[in-house]
Amino acid sequence: MKTEKITVEESHLLQAIIWEGDLRIHTSREYGKKTPFKKNIIHGDTTAILSIQLLRRKLKKKLPLHEFNCRFLAPTYVGDQIYVEFQQLQDFLTFTTWNQDGVCVMEGEYRYAF
Amino acid sequence: MLFKLFEPRIIERTIFQTDIQYFQDVFGMERTANISAVPSDLMLFVIHGILNRSLNLEEYLLAVIEQKIAFFQTVYVNDSISVDFDISYPKNATCLLTFRAFNQKNNCVADGTWKLKLAKIEVLENVENGHLS
Numbered sequence: 001m002k003t004e005k006i007t008v009e010e011s012h013l014l015q016a017i018i019w020e021g022d023l024r025i026h027t028s029r030e031y032g033k034k035t036p037f038k039k040n041i042i043h044g045d046t047t048a049i050l051s052i053q054l055l056r057r058k059l060k061k062k063l064p065l066h067e068f069n070c071r072f073l074a075p076t077y078v079g080d081q082i083y084v085e086f087q088q089l090q091d092f093l094t095f096t097t098w099n100q101d102g103v104c105v106m107e108g109e110y111r112y113a114f
Numbered sequence: 115m116l117f118k119l120f121e122p123r124i125i126e127r128t129i130f131q132t133d134i135q136y137f138q139d140v141f142g143m144e145r146t147a148n149i150s151a152v153p154s155d156l157m158l159f160v161i162h163g164i165l166n167r168s169l170n171l172e173e174y175l176l177a178v179i180e181q182k183i184a185f186f187q188t189v190y191v192n193d194s195i196s197v198d199f200d201i202s203y204p205k206n207a208t209c210l211l212t213f214r215a216f217n218q219k220n221n222c223v224a225d226g227t228w229k230l231k232l233a234k235i236e237v238l239e240n241v242e243n244g245h246l247s
Contacts, residue, residue, distance in 0.1 A: 011140055020163040021166045037177075048158065048181075049141055049159075052155055065155055065158075065185065071180045072177065
C-alpha cells in the first residue's frame, strides 16, 4: 500500500531545532555545500515522523508508537516530496519512504501495539 | 578524548505543554488541548536532542544512518528526561550509541541505539578496545 505525498517544508527543518538542537549540517548553507550532500539536510527524525504521520493518515488510526527501527538510506531536503510504501502485519508495519525522484530515503519497522 | 563532551545524564529536558502544541502544529496533527501524555514521536526528538547535545556532533557528525527505539512508559507533561548512553565503534567512521532514557523518578521510559556516520575518523585513534572510557 502507498500513502499520499507530503512536501518537506522549511518549517519542518526549523521547528525540529527546538528539540534536536542546531547543527550547521542542517542550517548553514555554506557548510552544507561542503558536505557530501552539497546542501542542508533534514533531520532524520523529521523524515521519520513525517513518514509516521503519512501512515496514520492513510490508515485513519492513531497508531501509538511503541517501537520504531529505521535505516536512513539517502538524505531528505527542503522541497522534497516524500511518500511511504508499507505492509501492515499483525501489530506492526514495515515501510519504505521514497522521494519524488524514486529514491528510497528510509526503510524500517514500526510497532504500534505490544 | 575528542568525541564525548558530557557525561551521561548531565543534560536534562523538561517536556512542556507548548512542546506538544508546537509538535502537533508542525506535523499537521489535530491540536489536543491540555494533553498530558507526551506523544512517543515527540520523545524521538527529545531523546536524540539530548544525545546531540551530549556529544560534540558539530565537528564530527556526517549523518545518522540507523536508529532503534522502544518505549516502555508514558512520559507526561512536566516530566524531566535525561539519557544514559554508551559509545562503541563497530566499524571505521561509524559510532554506535546504546542509550536509555529516564524520567525524574529514575524510571526507564525508553531505550535504543543510534548509529552515526562520522565525518572524521581520527577520533578512532583515541579509542582503546573499541570503547571510550
